[in-house]
Amino acid sequence: MELVTIDDVKAAADRVREWVVRTPLLPAAWADPERPLWIKxxxxxxxxxxxxxxAFNTLARLDDPVRARGVVAYSSGNHAQAVAYAARAYGVPAHIVMPEDTPTVKVEKTRSYGAEVVLCPIGKREEYADALVEKTGAVLVPPFDHPHVIAGQGTTGLEIAHDLPDVEVVLIPISGGGLASGIGTAIRAMCPNARIYGVEPELAADTTEGLAAGHRVNWSVEDRNRTIADGLRSQPSExxxxxxxxxxxxxxxxxxDEMREAIRVLAHKSHLVAEPSGATTVAAYLKGAAVPGRTVAVVSGGNINPQMLAEILTA
Known part of the structure; x- marks a missing residue:
């Protein structure tokens, strides 16, 4: 199997530069001085x-006639919004399949970018997406299972390596594994002494079990859907x-509860809104689970349901 390389990630950075915010590393003044923390x-x-x-790296790699037919994606929310946003930027149709239990804020945002949203029963995303591809002739943009997607996500790691070349610990949320695969590829190449940790909810810890076993393991949709981290309910591909x-x-x-506390810390002390999936890395830092050292916590997203945010902040 051919894996993504640092050259693939660097090429992706050139393609997405026009569209992507180069997020800074924010020092966490509230962190333990013996374990300095930066937030990405x-x-x-x-x-x-x-x-x-x-999303932008994948669309940029398509030939113009192919891209013009439009794109299809399936996602619980963040990938959906990204593909819809990128499709609007390129002026092509987007058809997005989202589970019925997707937070309303994510469905509404996806529609606001001009995409046609198709809601499906839980566990049927891929099936519905395949039907749309056959019906429309559009191109499927998977949420993580594609080298172009992985390379695009890896541009996050390039920025970390440039801004903190002596980073010692990098914490990354893991769901389908595209973000960690990309960032890990970049950090391994540019900061070879850094240690890279994946972070998962206990209620969706299939990757933790799989890596320990040396092979992928399957957790049921019902089990993975127990976590409030709706963006971390997928499983890695081969x-x-x-x-x-x-x-x-x-x-x-x-x-x-550790994710909820991390959301509160990020809001009150770093003035950042994070969804549970994005807050996992700060939760891992707060519990002191990683080796000490100069640490970067990737806060992967902030699309939290307003009602959930209010409940967490007032608890």
Missing amino acids: PENLQPVGAFKIRG LTFAHLQKVIDGMITVTE
Whole structure:
């Protein structure tokens, strides 16, 4: 299996530069001085999440006649918004399949970018997306299982390496594994002494179990959907799992309450709005689960349901 390389990531950076916000590393003044922390706030992207990087790199790689037929994507929210946003930028149709339990804020945002949203039963996203591809002739843009998507997400890692070349620990949320695969590829190449940790909710820790076992494992949709981190309910593909085996040094799991506390800390102390999926890395930092050192926590997204945010902040 051919894996994404640092050259692929660097080429992706050139393609997406016009569209993607180069998010800064924000020092966390509230962090333990013996474990300095910087936050990589991907929640500040135009669609509120890192997914815009992979979406634009993938659309940019399509030939003009192919791209003109439009794109199809399936997603619980952030990838959906990213593909819809990128399709609007290129002036092509977007058909987005989203599960019925997707937070309303994510569905509405996706529609606001001009996409046609098709809601589907839980666990039927791929099936509905395949039907749309056959019906429309559009191109499928998968949420993580594609080298162009992985390379696009890896541009986050390039920025980390440039801004903090002596980084010692990088914390990355893991769901389907595209973000960690891309960032891990970049950090391995540019900061070879850094340790890379994937972070998952305890209630959706299939990657933790799989990496320990040396092969992918399957958790049921019902089990994975127990977590409030709706962006971390997917499982790695064969492609992303192969990347994760190569670049991940260890896995950390966090509880639902630890994610809630991280959301509160980010809001009150760093003035950042994070969704549960994005807050997992700060939750891992707060529990002291990683080795000490200069740490970057990737806050992958901020598209949280306003009602959930209010409940968490007032708890």
